[in-house]
Amino acid sequence: MKKNLIVILAALVVSIGLGFALKNVSAAQEVKTMFEMTDASMALFPQKVISTGKTPHEVTKLYRGKDLVGIVSDESRLDALVEEVYEKEYQDDYPGSKLGFKDDLYQTNELTYNVYENKDAEIFDYIHKENLFAIETNRIEFKNGAVIYVKNMEDFKKAQESFVKNFISDSAYDALKNNKAIPALVDYGTREVGLEVKEGNEIESLKISKGLASKEKIYQSEADILTFLSYGFEPELKTYVVEKYENLDGVGWKHGMTAQQIASINRDKIKSVDQAIYEGLELNVSEFNSPFNVEVVKETLTSEVVYPDQTIYQEDPTLTEGKEVVEVVEQNGSKDVVYQETFVNGKAVASKDVSSKVIIEPVRGVVRYGTKVEPKVGSGKFRWPINGGAVLCGYGCYSGHQGVDFHYPGGGYGPIYSVDRGVVVTNSYNPGGWGNYIVIDHQNGYRSLYAHMMTPGYFQPGQTVAKGDNIGTIGMTGRTTAPHIHLEIYSGGSKINPCTVVGC
Template sequence: MRETLFRGKQSSGNTGFWKKLMLTFLFSTVVLVHPAVQAEGELSTVYHVYVGEDYIGAVDDKEMVEQVIDDRIDEAQEKYENMNLTTSDEINFVEEKLFEPSNDNDQVTDEIENELDVQAEVYTVEIDGETVANLPDKEAAEDVVHQLKLEYTDESSLDKAELNMEKEEIIEKQSDGPAVVDVSLSEDVSFNKNTIDPEEVSTVEEAVDLLKSGKEVEKDHTVKDGETISEIIEKYDMTEDEFFKLNDEIENNDDLKEDDKVTVTEMESYVDVIVKEEEIKEAKIAYETETKNTDELYKGETKVEQKGSDGTKEIHYAVTKVNGETTETEKLDEKTVEEPKKEIILKGTKEKPATGDGKFTWPAVGGTITSKMGQRWGKAHNGIDIAGVSDKTIKAADGGEVTYAQFNSGGYGNKVEIDHKNGYKTTYSHLSSISVSVGDKVAAGDKIGVMGNTGNSTGEHLHFEVHKNGSPVDPLKYVSK
């Protein structure tokens, strides 16, 4: 007597099968050792066939049954060519010697051919003990996790991150972009061997899509004041039929009360991909401004003693992303690369003199004399005209006090007069605008207005006069460019 196991997984709880096998063994032993029976004729061999624990008959040719099984698997293999196939149950042969054997060849082969299921040997992808997908081999199952991670990072970054995690070393951070330092999953993923219907086997791409899309779960939604059924199902991407099936006690919006709980469905991920990046970014350090008082400048005057410039610093960030969305940013370190340079501004404190020093300066920014003092058009021209300037600013020729600053109806237009308190007065006419007021103290070079064409003027210019002890004198004897 001999037992043969043919393909398939070994069944658990097969006590009944072994009892049958033992009885068959005892019976065969009696037949083989009884000399009186042996003398009556020659013994023939039959094979009792068991599918799992079920006895389906005896055959006189074990290879015939094995061939039927091979053909059954080969036929399925043509359809599922990339899978390792086996039978759903163990096929056991128990050999027996008999003088007058009988067989159930046709019955056994028909039952095996029509009833025996072919299954695929697979590796399951399990998340916290729940089977999510079935893959044809372990390499494919592991590739599912790899490809899922690649949905949220690139191959090069993933390779470096995995090397970093394996060696537990800090990889070099680049200042020109983020460096991936860790890629992990939010749940435990395991791979286990199993046999299932070949139709339930997934490709890597299908398994990745399934993990990304997640599973539909039921949850409670708290109704807000005035919220409608349409608003709720739109928020959770449900249909009305789905909503009413889960909430059969609700018929219309009138049944919705504030703070009530209703059941809704929402897609929930099986697992999240957590990518941790580190990046060094350069940032500006704004310069400070310091103001210093100085008696070397008049009140109202300022001067930049030292021009400021921004500094730079490097900030080391750690960024956590879940399924591509940033969930946390942490500053790890900050280092100054270049210190900022302070800007220093001098602010004048010196009082402007009420009396000029008699040294007159040119009242315009550049320009040329277009008309001198003297007779012009049969009348006295008591000053000089200046035009063709690069800047229209009009400046006080010497320090003093403003005694006139308004429009003059006598033909001078906008006019400013400064009393230098030393017997001299100067006037500035035809201005487009006036920058001072009567009573202001000015120093030589202070802005008092802008060149213009107001009053009786032949064009844009400055009419400048100098008066000494009340009488006009030639300005060109006192000023020069």
């Protein structure tokens, strides 16, 4: 009986102990997990466990990215190190600022039962040698997501103003900024009447705050900020040495830019797009890559030719074959036109005429000709291949350029006209140069060639065209960087400067 009682008591003790053990399974697991979390054997500075306490205590762990650097034994020493570095290396340049760590270095506080060997000295030395500190400074975020840090906001404002002034005169900038009236145009010329600084297509809206950044990521000067605002984070600055006889149009054509853009980014050397440049002059030809779009609106008052309607040809059976008599001499008129052009970072993007006034009425020519002859021979008097517009690149504006390039205001597309009457001899396509082009034989020793048309010409070989006939549309086919018409004139089979006959 006594033996049975002992067995029963023993069983009871075992069952109680078993119940207690099962009750504490989760607690034991938590302790085990906590030990694993604070394992420092794989850290950059491995640390052994010296002892294990009975109660958990808090430790500071330093990570660089996903990698554990080590466990700091004395967090107050870490704070003291940061304060010491700030006083010695940052306080003079960044008074009153907070010193912290770079984005990829961060600390966490965790509980552990372990006591680790002290490697604070090695960890602190590593932080210092790797320069993992970041100082609080001005943080600027753009709409496109770009973020920069600048030491001085005044430098940023000056750099921003300098960038904007690449594309607008100082006088117009000051007037528009202070809401002053812009002087009206009283003679032919251009005035700037509008200015907007945008981020993409939206009005500028910068987010300015404070943020931590390492010294190498902070723009220290106005010049450094201006370089970023002009060319982005990794600028590829390019220069070009002017060759003999080159002008701004030719330099711009070589680098896919306009003469105005070349002038804008070389304001220290070039004051006007009409300025002559000399052989050996070194110019900046870097393309803009800015978070800002500086939109400048300009008004230009210019005089344009008003061409008369096509000459009236009257049959005259008294005239012999091929002869003609001029009854009324054709005369060009003129008109004053005001264009409003929009430029974005120095490049024309839109144009419209806002007013037009005819100053001299054109005179329509009247010619009597023999009835047995259809006029196919050119008059020998040439007109421009476009109405209005301007010369984009003259004869010889760069090496090998043996024609004249004409374009409409704003660099848009528009009709092309025959410079004189004649017979079409070629309507073809040349992919490496002229693109869609047409050739007219004027039957008097002259031929004219029109290149870079949007589509094939409107007349086929053998067809007769009159002076001023619409023969095609300006395009960008072949080798070209902007919409224009390339005109070549041949006399006796040899190329001549078109300006000598059409007048430039």
